[in-house]
Amino acid sequence: MHSCEEQTWKVGPLAEASGLTVRTLHHWDQIGLLPPSRRTASGHRAYTEHDLVRLYQILALRRLGLGLETIATCLDAGIDPRRLVREHLAATEASLTALHTLRERLEHLHTELAAERAPGTADLLRLVQAVGATAPAADEVLRRHLDDDQLHALADHAAALGPAAHYLLEVEWPQLYRRAEALRTAGTDPADPRVGRIAARLDELSRLFSGGDTTLSAAVRAAWREDPAALSGDPTTPADAWAPLHAFLDQAREVSR
Incomplete structure (x- = not known):
């Protein structure tokens, strides 16, 4: 008789097949959302058919607008x-x-x-x-934190900026966050002037898009904390990436005051 060994997938082929990145799968393993059922003799991740079922559930629940923490709760409770x-x-x-x-x-x-x-x-x-x-996923995330009046206000402020709004929101804002994250992960002191300049520009952009409404700004920040991947437009952004970066920038703001 021949033993029928269950098929497994390494992280690279699974990432390619699912349209995700290796970084995302590594992160989901680290937070316990999608740990592989097996490891190879050399310690590499080996995903089974059971893991593929869970991966589908995660992707389907994300498509339905749930954040990763909520998805983990749902999966642990049973679906x-x-x-x-x-x-x-x-x-x-x-x-x-x-x-x-x-x-x-x-x-x-x-x-x-x-x-x-x-x-x-x-x-x-x-x-x-x-x-x-x-509407893209970013809008869905914002709608969970902003009411209709706040969404209209956000749109009105963006419209008032004219054609520049697209560049500021889609290009400069994400670039500023990427630069800040690169400095943070490199161990840069929050007191470094480079970090201070990024924080100051982010605050300036926030005032432009919120009209100085602190309640509106706080709601947008809450949306970033829930799903930074959707808000940044980068699906590889880990769900827990926002908190340490937010703290890093806040430290820079304290130094400049």
Whole structure:
């Protein structure tokens, strides 16, 4: 008789197959969210079919808008797989419907522009509504911490900045955080002027987008603490990355006061 040994996956191939990074899988192992069931003789991670089931559950729950801490609680309490798949399917169908609508409206707008016809107000409004229906994960995280009035205020402040808002929010802000994190992990003293300049610029950007509303700023910071990967646009950002970086920047602010 031949023994039937269970198939396992090393971290690299599993990361590639799942669209995640090795760093993310390592982090999920370290926080106990997805520890591999086995280790090779040399100590390398070896994921089993049971681990793949848990990985799917994690990814599905993230798609449904849950943070990693909540996901861990749900998995530890036990999940009905039929319910999870049903809810994931419903969310996927809703996303497909929204994307189909967006595609139709973009095609209509493209046709109008190709014919050198200016799109009407109604067409633009329908397009805006379709784009809003396909909001990215960052918007979902913000909605768990900001009410409608705060979301509108955030949008109004961003609109007031004009075209610069996109650069400030999508380019400069993440770059500042990456630079600060690089300094922190390198063991830089928070009193270093480089850290102080980054903290000061981050505070300036925060005032621009919040209009100086400290309650609004606090809500946005809470969203960053919950899911820094979604807010930064970098899915490899560990869930626990925000707290030490936030403390590092706060120390720099204290020095400059």
